[in-house]
Amino acid sequence: MSVSARMMLVLTVVGVFSGLSLVYMDKYAEPYIALHKKEAVREAIDKVLPGVDKVEEVHRDETVIYRALDSSGKLLGYAFLAEGPGYQGKIQLMVGVAPDLRRLTGMEVLESVETPGLGAKITESSFEEQFRGLEAVPAVGYVKAGRKPAPNEITAITGATISSASVVRIVNEGLNEVRRVVRAGPPDCETEATIKWKGGKK
Amino acid sequence: MELLLIFVAAVLTNNFVLHYFLGICPFLGVSSRMETAVGMGLAVIFVMTLTATVTWLIYHHILVRFGLPFLEYVTFILVIASLVQIVEMFLRRFSPELYRALGIYLPLITTNCSILGLALFMVLREYDFIEGLVFGIGAGIGFTLVLTIMAGIREELAFADLPRAFRGAPITLITAGILALAFMGFSGLIRV
Amino acid sequence: MSRRPWYQEYLKGLWEENPIFRMLLGMCPTLAVTTSALNGLSMGLATTFVLTSTSLVVSIIRKLVPGQVRIATFTVIIATFVTVADLFLKAKFPAISKALGPYVPLIVVNCFILGRQEVFASKNPTGRSILDALGVGSGFIFALTLLGSIRELLGSGEVFGHEVIPGWHPWVVMILPAGAFLTLGFLVAAMNAIERTK
Numbered sequence: 001m002s003v004s005a006r007m008m009l010v011l012t013v014v015g016v017f018s019g020l021s022l023v024y025m026d027k028y029a030e031p032y033i034a035l036h037k038k039e040a041v042r043e044a045i046d047k048v049l050p051g052v053d054k055v056e057e058v059h060r061d062e063t064v065i066y067r068a069l070d071s072s073g074k075l076l077g078y079a080f081l082a083e084g085p086g087y088q089g090k091i092q093l094m095v096g097v098a099p100d101l102r103r104l105t106g107m108e109v110l111e112s113v114e115t116p117g118l119g120a121k122i123t124e125s126s127f128e129e130q131f132r133g134l135e136a137v138p139a140v141g142y143v144k145a146g147r148k149p150a151p152n153e154i155t156a157i158t159g160a161t162i163s164s165a166s167v168v169r170i171v172n173e174g175l176n177e178v179r180r181v182v183r184a185g186p187p188d189c190e191t192e193a194t195i196k197w198k199g200g201k202k
Numbered sequence: 203m204e205l206l207l208i209f210v211a212a213v214l215t216n217n218f219v220l221h222y223f224l225g226i227c228p229f230l231g232v233s234s235r236m237e238t239a240v241g242m243g244l245a246v247i248f249v250m251t252l253t254a255t256v257t258w259l260i261y262h263h264i265l266v267r268f269g270l271p272f273l274e275y276v277t278f279i280l281v282i283a284s285l286v287q288i289v290e291m292f293l294r295r296f297s298p299e300l301y302r303a304l305g306i307y308l309p310l311i312t313t314n315c316s317i318l319g320l321a322l323f324m325v326l327r328e329y330d331f332i333e334g335l336v337f338g339i340g341a342g343i344g345f346t347l348v349l350t351i352m353a354g355i356r357e358e359l360a361f362a363d364l365p366r367a368f369r370g371a372p373i374t375l376i377t378a379g380i381l382a383l384a385f386m387g388f389s390g391l392i393r394v
Numbered sequence: 395m396s397r398r399p400w401y402q403e404y405l406k407g408l409w410e411e412n413p414i415f416r417m418l419l420g421m422c423p424t425l426a427v428t429t430s431a432l433n434g435l436s437m438g439l440a441t442t443f444v445l446t447s448t449s450l451v452v453s454i455i456r457k458l459v460p461g462q463v464r465i466a467t468f469t470v471i472i473a474t475f476v477t478v479a480d481l482f483l484k485a486k487f488p489a490i491s492k493a494l495g496p497y498v499p500l501i502v503v504n505c506f507i508l509g510r511q512e513v514f515a516s517k518n519p520t521g522r523s524i525l526d527a528l529g530v531g532s533g534f535i536f537a538l539t540l541l542g543s544i545r546e547l548l549g550s551g552e553v554f555g556h557e558v559i560p561g562w563h564p565w566v567v568m569i570l571p572a573g574a575f576l577t578l579g580f581l582v583a584a585m586n587a588i589e590r591t592k
Contacts, residue, residue: 003460003462006460007460007462007463010458010459010460010463010467011463011466011467011470014467014470014471015470017474018276018470018471018473018474019273021474021478022272022273022276022474022477022478023272025272025477025478025481025482026272026481028481028485029481029482029484029485032484032485032486033481033484033485033488036484036485036488040488087389088215088216088389089216115389115566115570116549116566116569116570117564117566117569118566220571221571222426223421223422223423223425223426223571223574224422224500225422226421226422226425227419227421227422227505230418230421272477272481273477274477274499275473275476275477275480275499275502276470276473276474276477279469279470279473279502279503280466280469280470280473283465283466283469314503315422315500315503315504317503318499318500318502318503319422319496319500322496322499322500323496326496365583366586366590367583367584367586367587367590368579368583368586371418371579371582372579372580372582372583372586373579373583374579375575375576375578375579375582376575376576376579376580378575378579379572379573379574379575379576379579380572380576382570382571382572382575383567383570383572386570386572
């Protein structure tokens, strides 16, 4: 066999083997990966809307919001993913809001790359807790550390005002989007597959 | 505006070498002289721009279209390796001057993790075609910038009287650390 | 072909040919993921898996592969195992996969994996190749875990998430990129000093 024929043969065989084993591996891993993604979302909703039992996904245009129901089927509130730029990079949040859309029920930072020791404190519960029960009308605001916040304001982290302000801005932007979707009326909201929560209450 | 942000982030605030640690091997290897650093830098800018274009097209128009994104890594590394080969052959044939300037750096680029990193980040951040292109150019320029700064420092360091254990790689790493601290001053300049 | 005792193939990777401290190869993941001891260890294990599997396959097919397409073949094999490792981590250890991020796929271009195939697995029988890969892998795990532990200790007073120094005032710089360069610089210098006193 000539050298070039052998080269092609070896590369083809290796390529085919590689492709086949990856197809198999992908088939194996895919359901787990999808499950983890859903669990992560569900876990975050649990934190921002305590007492949630059932979650419905509502899709409209590009926006996805989650309708959270308690065990008796009463609407507890809405949760939504919001993201935007922080000081160093992208920040992604899960935010919970009461059914009247006037009060937040919680906020959880899912992803961020803020400066460790300063901006990274937005992921600490002392910061996240400030959003629980926070008034969101007309919008969420912030004050610098040491001043007294109004009912719709949080206190920014010392030395990390930009990171704190970024979170506030992302929350407000997401909130406006959710208001637009919810006000547009529920009838034509398309309800998609309910997310099952196999783990139960954690 | 969005494009400017991507560009400045790739060059300064999220510099590939100092923030993501991509391309450390050539960064340590070819930063001892200014001349080689500039040559390597130019070769990297060239290949990065090309890689951004080609991998974007292949990922979105072949892998995604046929539902094969799990072949991403295998495809990207092969595309990069072939691309470098093609560029090398092309330069040798059509532009001997450019080949003399960049030629010896091209084979080294295949194992430069910043090129694969570029392709991976582009997919991860869901850039569109133009954004990917700007990101590629910016990352290349950022790499060149840091490489030449480092070469400038190391040319001076060659005359310093260092403890024996620190000569070579250790002092280069420590200098890179101080550079990384200096580059942190850029963060907040723009928001990614 | 070397006729060293078999255990020597393993041991040499730990010190003499330690990829990080002696050879200065595979720096990108070393610096990027060692913000904590656990991350360093996970990265070390993933890389060792890829290295050992690749060495196994390469040493079996070494006589069939023509020299001209050697590198391309090795690269495809490495990329395949990296994808396997990446999918496995995503499926079973989502937290670790998230922490390591794009540095798992970047194992593909880790220079010492291809390097070991070139200088060892393509020229030696399977048993020795696996020992060699495990040795270099262990050296890598050792280096990464050490680096991760030091950075985590100084950056937060903890190692593997357990408090070691109570009331430690964290050196934030250790968790930042700059801390990675500084720590590794001093470690390599220390290794050089130890090597010279031998």
